[in-house]
Amino acid sequence: MSDALVIGAGPAGLMAAEMLADAGRSVTVAEQKPSVGRKFLMAGKSGLNLTKDEPEAEFFSTFKADWLLPALREFGPVDVMAWAEDLEQQIFTGSSGRVFPKAMKASPLLRAWLARLAEKDVSFQTRWRWTGWKGNASIFMTPNGPIEVEPTVTVxxxxxxxxxxxxxxxxxxxxxxxxxxxxxxxxxxxxVVDWSTHMDDHLGTPLKNIAFSAGGAPIRGEAVISSKGLEGGGVYAVSGAVRDGAELKIDLLPDLSIADVEKRLRRRRGKNSWSNHLRKNLKLEPVKLALLQEFARPLPDDPTDMAALIKALPVPHKGPRPIDEAISTAGGLASEAVNKTLMLRARPSVFAAGEMLDWEAPTGGYLITGCLATGRWAGNAAAAYASRPSANKIS
Known part of the structure; x- marks a missing residue:
């Protein structure tokens, strides 16, 4: 068959395959699904966010994985942009620093990438489900029954x-x-938020011009009130801290200081109801007023207390949505399970990359960059290992 095997055809696997092919290795990519890059294509449905154009120190600090910094620094945001352009995909940077292909979708980039891999004689086997090892061989269940593959190196x-x-x-x-x-x-x-019937008219409504916090500085972002709870980029940005026990809070007016909010609330109220007073003096949209009523009823009459609520409204919830609905996962192969080249300590010649590794990063281009960077690092390391006179020991 081939002397290099890559199991998994997402961004990390495809990048590892390309590095191996560039090193002169015969590469086979095994994928359990009928086609490749399925999650990659799904990520591009609402705009493929490849990376983020921001200072390197800021970019790398968002990753909860110091042990992967060498791989990330070797293939950071500038390199990802150059890589996409080399695939003849024009890119642009949005106002937030997020980088997208001009086509927005993932499919043109993936087609160009697969065409380049085909020119490098990378072959693909789909509907091959990996079921473990038999000695040094990888075992796959395929449409033609079980198959054993024993390459020189595996990623x-x-x-x-x-x-x-x-x-x-x-x-x-x-x-x-x-x-x-x-x-x-x-x-x-x-x-998960168990909404009262009071929120029925607001289900599906976007929350804009807000900020979320979870034990740290507020992060601006948007969200959606769904029938199941709160979803969206703003929530995702603090989701790791909330998952681990921090209290979730919403700043309903991030453009105003707490002093400004209180000052406006102290304006003469007259015969206006408290809700009308909030709406007129703070320009609070109906959905934000509904959230105040949902989470803080009865509302305090004191402007100081009310301002504090508006700037940091606690969100009672029942924990994260199920793991299968998450955009990504933390956990996986621990840093102690691999050496600095991402080779398994228990299995010389076998490397790992992408979300299999225990790391975490927010959405906004960090996830795809992390997968590409670790795939490149593992692919290069596997190619170097395969070139040794003896590929039987861990360095």
Whole structure:
């Protein structure tokens, strides 16, 4: 067959395959789904956010994975932009620093990438589900029955444990010792809120011009009030801290200081109801007034107390939405399970990349950059390992 095997055809796996092919290796990519890059394509449905154009120190500080910084620094935002342009995909940077292909969708970029891989003689086997090892061989269940493959090097890139229908089901973890794993946890996810009937008219309504906090500085972002709870980029930005126990709060008026809010609330109220007073003096939209009533009824009469609520409204919730609904996951292969080249300590010649590794980052271009960077790092390391006279030991 081939002397390099990549298991998983998402961004990390495809990048690892390209690095191996560039090093002169014959590469086979095995994918359990009928087609490749399914989660990548889903990520591009609302605009493929490739990376974020911001100072490197700020960019790298968002990753909860110091041990992966060497890989990230070697293929950071500038490199991701150059890579996309090399695939003849024009890109642009939005006002928030987020970088997108001008086509917005993932499909043109993926087609160009697959065409380039085909020119490099990278072959693909779909509907091949990895079920573990037999000695040094990888075992696959395929449409033609079980198959054993024993390449010189292997890169595992099978994703995390969210979006099962797209291929990231986390089932691979069953083949590892528990000591090599950190438990999977949802990341970049919404939270369950049991809304009262008072909120029925607002289900599906977007929340704009707000900021979320969870034990730290507020982060501006948007959200949607869904029938299940709160979803959206603003919630995702603080979801890790909320998942781990921090209190979720919303600043309903991030453009005003608490002193400004209080000053406006102290204006003469006259015969206006408290709700009308809030609406007229603070220009609070109906959905924000509804949230105040939902989470803080009965509303305080004191302007100081009311201003504090508006600037930091506590959100009672019942925890994260199910892990399969999360955009990404934390947990997976622990840093102690691999060496600095991302090779498994327990299995020389086998490397890992992407969401299989225990790292976490917010949405906004960080996730795709992390997958591309670790795939490149693992692919290059696997190619170097395969070139040794003896590929039987861990460095």
């Amino acid at each position: 595992l890139a099978m994703g995390g444990a969210s979006w099962r229908k797209l291929g990231s089901d986390g089932a691979w973890a069953e083949q590892f010792n528990s000591s090599d794993l950190q438990p999977f946890k949802p990341a970049n996810m919404g939270f």
